[in-house]
Amino acid sequence: MNLVELRDVTVQFGAVRALYGASLSIQRGEFVVLLGSNGSGKTTLLRVLHGLLAHQGQRHQLGDAPRQAMVFQRPFLMRLSVLNNLRLALWLGGVPRTAWADRCWAALRRVGLQGLERRPARALSGGQQQRLALARAWVVQPQLLFLDEPTSSLDPSAKREVEALLAGFAAEGMTLVMSTHNLGQAKRLATRVVYLEGGEIHADLPVHEFFNGRLQGRAQQFLKGELTW
């Protein structure tokens, strides 16, 4: 079933057209990867899907508004302890206070940060901060999780940890939409790949079809690494 649907969405920042005529819908249970180089419109598309940006065209949320969360490339953590950052998310998410303690404990275990509750969030390493951001998203039990290049600024081992967590979330039934320019990551995690270039969607295919070598045009050139970064 459709969770979010976009029809002919255009986003303009002053003279720059970041997204043009985008139409797609996200189904429950999918792991959609938005693929493209920098400036292709992936981040803009993500933000429109999440509801953060003004746009022309239509955006529908179907069913009861699904609970959403988003993880950004560089997480913004408040100058508070790890635990209080989670509590803030719970408070903003309207979760009843009685559920907080259990959810926080579970979230920290899930991402492997148990024992670090009192640590100032900003004192964590880059990889730990991103895992905290994931915990912060997970703790409100979202049905739909958006991620904007979540591993771009991480070292390889941290990257692997995060990918494992994301695979785990997907296995639990969460719907994920993630942007990346890492082909291997897309191949490993996605059920569906949407390729963007110049603010337009050029391809939208199930993952096997995207990577089976029979792709045409710009998308194929991207895969082959012929397009500039």
Added chain:
Amino acid sequence: MSAFAASVATAVDLIVHADPALRRIVALSLQVSGSACALAALIGLPLGAWLAVARFPGHRMLVLLLNTALALPAVLVGLVVYLLLSRSGPLGAWGMLFTPTAMVIAQTVLVLPIVAALTRQFVGDALRDGGDQLRSMGASPLTCGLLMLLHGRWAVMTVLIAAFGRAIAEVGAVMIVGGNIDGFTRVMTTAIALETSKGDLPLAMALGLVLLAVVAVVNALLGMVRRGHGSALAGVR
């Protein structure tokens, strides 16, 4: 040079003997300026946060007025508050002229722009960094602004120190609305002005040094509070 040395000696002497008149003056200075700071914080911190998020017609004009108010001369503020509180003025019935309360009001008006304008600036900067992420978590725009006050609490402290410094060092406003009444509305700065006008310059200088010493102690205490919180913050960005 010997006049300066004499002043330092007098200042030390005043502090050591803790003359009751001096103690009263110092206490009143701290109370008046401290209260003004507290009031300015109560109004100015939310105001600054709101200005950082709000968008409405006339927003630019309001910010311009606020930034201009940073340069309000203390004497002018004193004059305006005096005319408001004067018996022949609109608020004369309150009978507040020549009382410490009037001095608090005048100094609050004086430092409120500092608190609001500087808060608007650092909250605005913080929102550029993380406003989106807070909105993504479900915070309303105003809640984002207020959360940035919590996030930037050390910046808040610096802003309040600046406001306190401006308040405790000014003489124009408290002189006019307080009247420098002996034993009632005399504070450090008006006492310095009085001794200067009487020609007792060494005493005036000494009182000035005492004022600086008092402010130094206040700042040192605040620094201790900060370090107490900061002991575990090694490596924090």
Added chain:
Amino acid sequence: MVSRSAARLRRALLAAGTALVVLMPLHAVAQDKAIVMASTTSTEQSGLFAHLLPLFKKASGIDVKVVALGTGQALDMGRRGDADVLFVHDQAAEEKFVADGFGLERRAVMYNDFVIVGPKSDPAGVKGRDVVEALKKLASSKAAFISRGDKSGTHAAELRYWKAAGIDAPADAVAGYKACGCGMGPALNIAASANAYVLTDRGTWLSFKNRADLGVLVEGDKRLFNQYGVIVVSPAKHPHVKKDLAQAFADWVVSPEGQSAIASYRINGEPLFFPNAGS
């Protein structure tokens, strides 16, 4: 890392301290048995009030809060109703104040005298007992003269003496004339550093510490006597004026008790003010 309870305690202390700081000055708004007296800077700086007012408080239980300004500003304060009683020294202006209906009655209280101080070497040769002659000599010399120029009683007196010497606009006619728009103390400071002549009341001079090379050159002229009056502000224009308490002060200061209190105020054994109520 600071423990939870220590952090909570610190927060509570901060809150309590803030509350105390905010509330403390506010209690002073409601204060009965106190009046506001507008007087002049020269009178306050002479130290008379520090001597006189505690005696009045003991006799009546009334607190007198003195706001010291120039005579002109003090009268303005009375007109605005911001003072309950006036204690100034400009008879003409005081009588006009009462005639205009702002004050109830003017009563003489005491007098002090003005003196002309200047460089001990006296380049303009003004030394003597005649103030008008002294000013004539100053006008024709190039010596510097500092005027307060601030609408004060002293300034008004100074202008009267110039007029008596035939000079209506001393700023134009006198070569070395400089008006500072300031109080007596700063004017003396300027005179001391510029080695100039200046008209001052004896009280401020006696307590002035920064004399440099200045000394008293002209004194004793009857015209140099400076009369003080006390006026209760009229409740007709400003009903809230504490008329009864103000009247108590006015009555006391002209009573034998008040008059002897004035006479007993001395600096280095010298009296500054001479009580003359009833004259």
